[in-house]
Amino acid sequence: MNIPDDAFYGLLTRALQRRGGQTLQRTLYHALRGAMLDGSLQAHSRLPGSRAIALRLRVSRNTINAALEQLATEGYLLRDRLGSRVAQLPAAADVAPPPAEKIVLPARLQQLPPGPRRDSPALAFTPGTPAVNYFPLPLWRRLLDRVLREEGSALLGYGDSAGEWPLRAAIARHLALSRGIHCDAGQVVITEGALEGLNLCTHLLSEAGDVAWLEDPGYFGARSAFLTAGLRIKTMAIDDEGMAFPGDAPEIPRLIFTSPSHQYPTGKLLSASRRLALLTFASEQGAWIIEDDYDSEFRYSSEPIPAMLGMVKNAPVVYLGTFSKTLFPSLRIGFMVMPQALAVAAQPAIRALLRGGHRTEQRALAWFIEEGHYARHLAAMRRLYRRRQAQLCDALAQELAVPHRIHGGEGGLHLMVEIAGIDDVQVAERARQYQLAPAALSRFYLNPQSGKTGLVLGYGNTSASQFAPAVRALNRIITPPRRGQG
Structure with a gap:
């Protein structure tokens, strides 16, 4: 069955007239493919020869042949010594996409807490965001250039699944000095932020249906990781000594998540007696403690609190750290430190679960740590954040x-x-109208209706000059003036 010339060439002429920035070959390909899919070019219809098409359209015959050959490769055309004919295609179903409200996610995902918005640049009072404008960007650029100059294309392939060895060794040395953790590089695994470390813990240490203890209020990411892994969450309340846990738990947990050095979001410190009791409990019951040490480098009223992993020998603790809070969030480099025996046992699984990557950034970060830039940056940020915290407390006292x-x-x-x-x-939603992004305290509870209310105010990314007007704006939102008042 031959195609009428007027219909065939009219189709291609119209396509060429509106081709825009596409090449001639792609324009002809899309026009013919679309006509075959919508039935304008019927099955078994024979196309004119490539020479005839080229002459009629005044297009190179090579261009015509390239378009036809691509259609034949994909199965739309059948080409032989007699020419090209349209293949028999099943009728394309005209299916309307279901409305969003009809799409049902798996039950375990429906329980996830709403994730925080990620504004760029971050709005004032965004929790967990450091002062990125103080990061020594020219120095970082020089380190990246140095790594590329010295390593070159050797870094373009896959790296070690557990991360670049120089960075793992640098982290191990830093932790020995700053956190009282004595480990070797083989116990350190580089992750894409702390959340990947958490997900890795659920893969390595638990099965679906296991019980996980979680601080309440607590970190959104831990709740999401545990729910996604199919764990059953039991919440542990926070008091003035940190996480309060029962000594005779009716259901033994497999995982215990805690942020002992600066609980998120309350800021409470897990007391020494509770740390030791929790370590003893976990050892006796075969549980694993996941220690989230997300911002322990920034302590203002005393020296940094040593990590739980370094308190006793053979502690059943996996330690999580991140550079997102100390350097900048988009770096997306975190790390986990495992006890020696677990590090050995987990090696095959880590090779299967992780692929390595960000090799240039990891090598640059290793130099950043080894040459002392990291320690100097931490010291400078500690002084800055101490001042900002005091100034925010003053603004709250005066304006709220x-x-x-x-x-x-x-x-x-x-x-x-x-x-x-x-x-x-x-209140948090309305604050965005003033370019403010405090977090609602109730959202940090597993059951927001039964939790306390308030705001979590991040000051890391917010200059002190913004504090007073920002708190005044929050005060107006919380206590709007009555009618007749100013």
């Missing part, structure tokens, strides 16, 4: 008229401001 309690003043990058009886979710 509602009764409130401030928690977490011993360190970190945020303050938790407890304010009873407010709709903190609505």
